Amino acid sequence: MDDSEFEHLLRSADLRVTRPRLAVLRAVRRHPHADTGSVLAAVRVEEPNVSHQAVYDVLGALTDSGLVRRIQPAGSAARYELRVGDNHHHVVCRSCGRVADVDCAVGHRPCLTASAADGFVIDEAEVTYWGTCAECASAPAAT
Amino acid sequence: MDDSEFEHLLRSADLRVTRPRLAVLRAVRRHPHADTGSVLAAVRVEEPNVSHQAVYDVLGALTDSGLVRRIQPAGSAARYELRVGDNHHHVVCRSCGRVADVDCAVGHRPCLTASAADGFVIDEAEVTYWGTCAECASAPAAT
DNA sequence: CCGGCTTTCTTGAACGAGTCAAGTCTTGCT
DNA sequence: AGCAAGACTTGACTCGTTCAAGAAAGCCGG
Structure with a gap:
């Protein structure tokens, strides 16, 4: 406890x-x-x-x-996690909505070096990967 | 026309x-x-x-x-754009919600090389930058 | 140019996530 | 213990989006 x-x-x-x-x-x-x-x-x-x-x-x-x-992946309600401050990202399954963590591929803040930003001051880059989870991939036409 | x-x-x-x-x-x-x-x-x-x-x-x-x-940035309703197929990304203003285009900093699909993906088959990487737009930066306590 | 099948649009109701507001209860401090 | 600020309960309500049924229009073949 x-x-x-x-x-x-x-x-x-x-x-x-x-x-x-x-x-x-x-x-x-x-x-x-x-x-x-x-x-x-x-x-x-x-x-x-x-x-x-x-x-x-x-x-x-x-x-x-x-x-x-x-x-808050598109099409989903808000979701929460305890893992903070380590700049990891998420994969979202297009068919079932499942979310999994993905360690940042680049290691450092990815793509945070946005070029032309139209006058915006950027303070965070959020990456969302979209795809199909193992389960949905093996069970194509579920539900 | x-x-x-x-x-x-x-x-x-x-x-x-x-x-x-x-x-x-x-x-x-x-x-x-x-x-x-x-x-x-x-x-x-x-x-x-x-x-x-x-x-x-x-x-x-x-x-x-x-x-x-x-x-569909978190906290915003769905938004639409005609510009498709060029893998650009978006900056969203935290205070007014304004959205602007950002050309992909990396040039090629950014970070699409996600490492451990937990069995997911990834087909797209979406990057959202968060920050403050020029207007909101100059007018701190609007509204 | 017309019928007919299908897709698309209209109308109107419903749903879910999230928010607002007023009042009550608790926490943490003294 | 006693108090003030902060946190919780209750209940109504908003907003974006979806569902459903029927009417209307687009496109194809004749």
Whole structure:
């Protein structure tokens, strides 16, 4: 039980330590890339009385303070993961929506050296790979 | 009037040539990165009787046949552009949501050489840059 | 040029993710 | 323990998008 670790994370981000927050952190750790609904479901296994709004609030607060990372592939609801700060990217399965981590191919911030940027000041480059996951590749015409 | 060009595009994609479709193509050409609502509004300037559903259908059909490209930055509704097939990317302004094109920094498909992909077969790499546009940078606390 | 088959469009309802707002409960500090 | 700010609950609501059924138009063969 390393809830104490989560507790420190929260405190270091100036966030109060509450049962819903710990439950959300555990849920996200257990289910990487889970969308809000799944996080809510996972949270309610341990804390049945947490409202959906609380989960939205908590995920928002955690995202704002950088404790979790939010990703939002086109056509999917927001998803969350604990793995932050290592500049990794994601592969998304076109047929089932599954998401997996991909370590950055380049090693350093990829393509962050965008050339003509139209006056924009760029602070992050996000790479999303699209393809087909192993399961969907072997089961072509599912559902 | 190069509607004839759009007409050819449609025919070559096995799509019937209709007034709504031509209007949508013109609207997307005129307003790159416009979201569905803006496209609908632009379409109705020329064709006031087009339903919102028609626009969704048309944009869907055009996207499926590769005549337009759909992008969906996190936190934004779907946006469309005519510029396809040249592997360019996008910068999104964090504060106003504005989108601009960025030519691929690497030249060739960037980072498409994803290493460990967990069994995924990758067919596309999409890069989204996040930052602040010139206007928002100069007008810090707008709105 | 016309019928007829198919695709596309219109109308109207529905859905899901996410947000807003008001009031109550907790946490962390003193 | 007691207080103030922050966090949670409840419930309504918005917005983008999709579903469904029927009417209308495009395209092909004759």
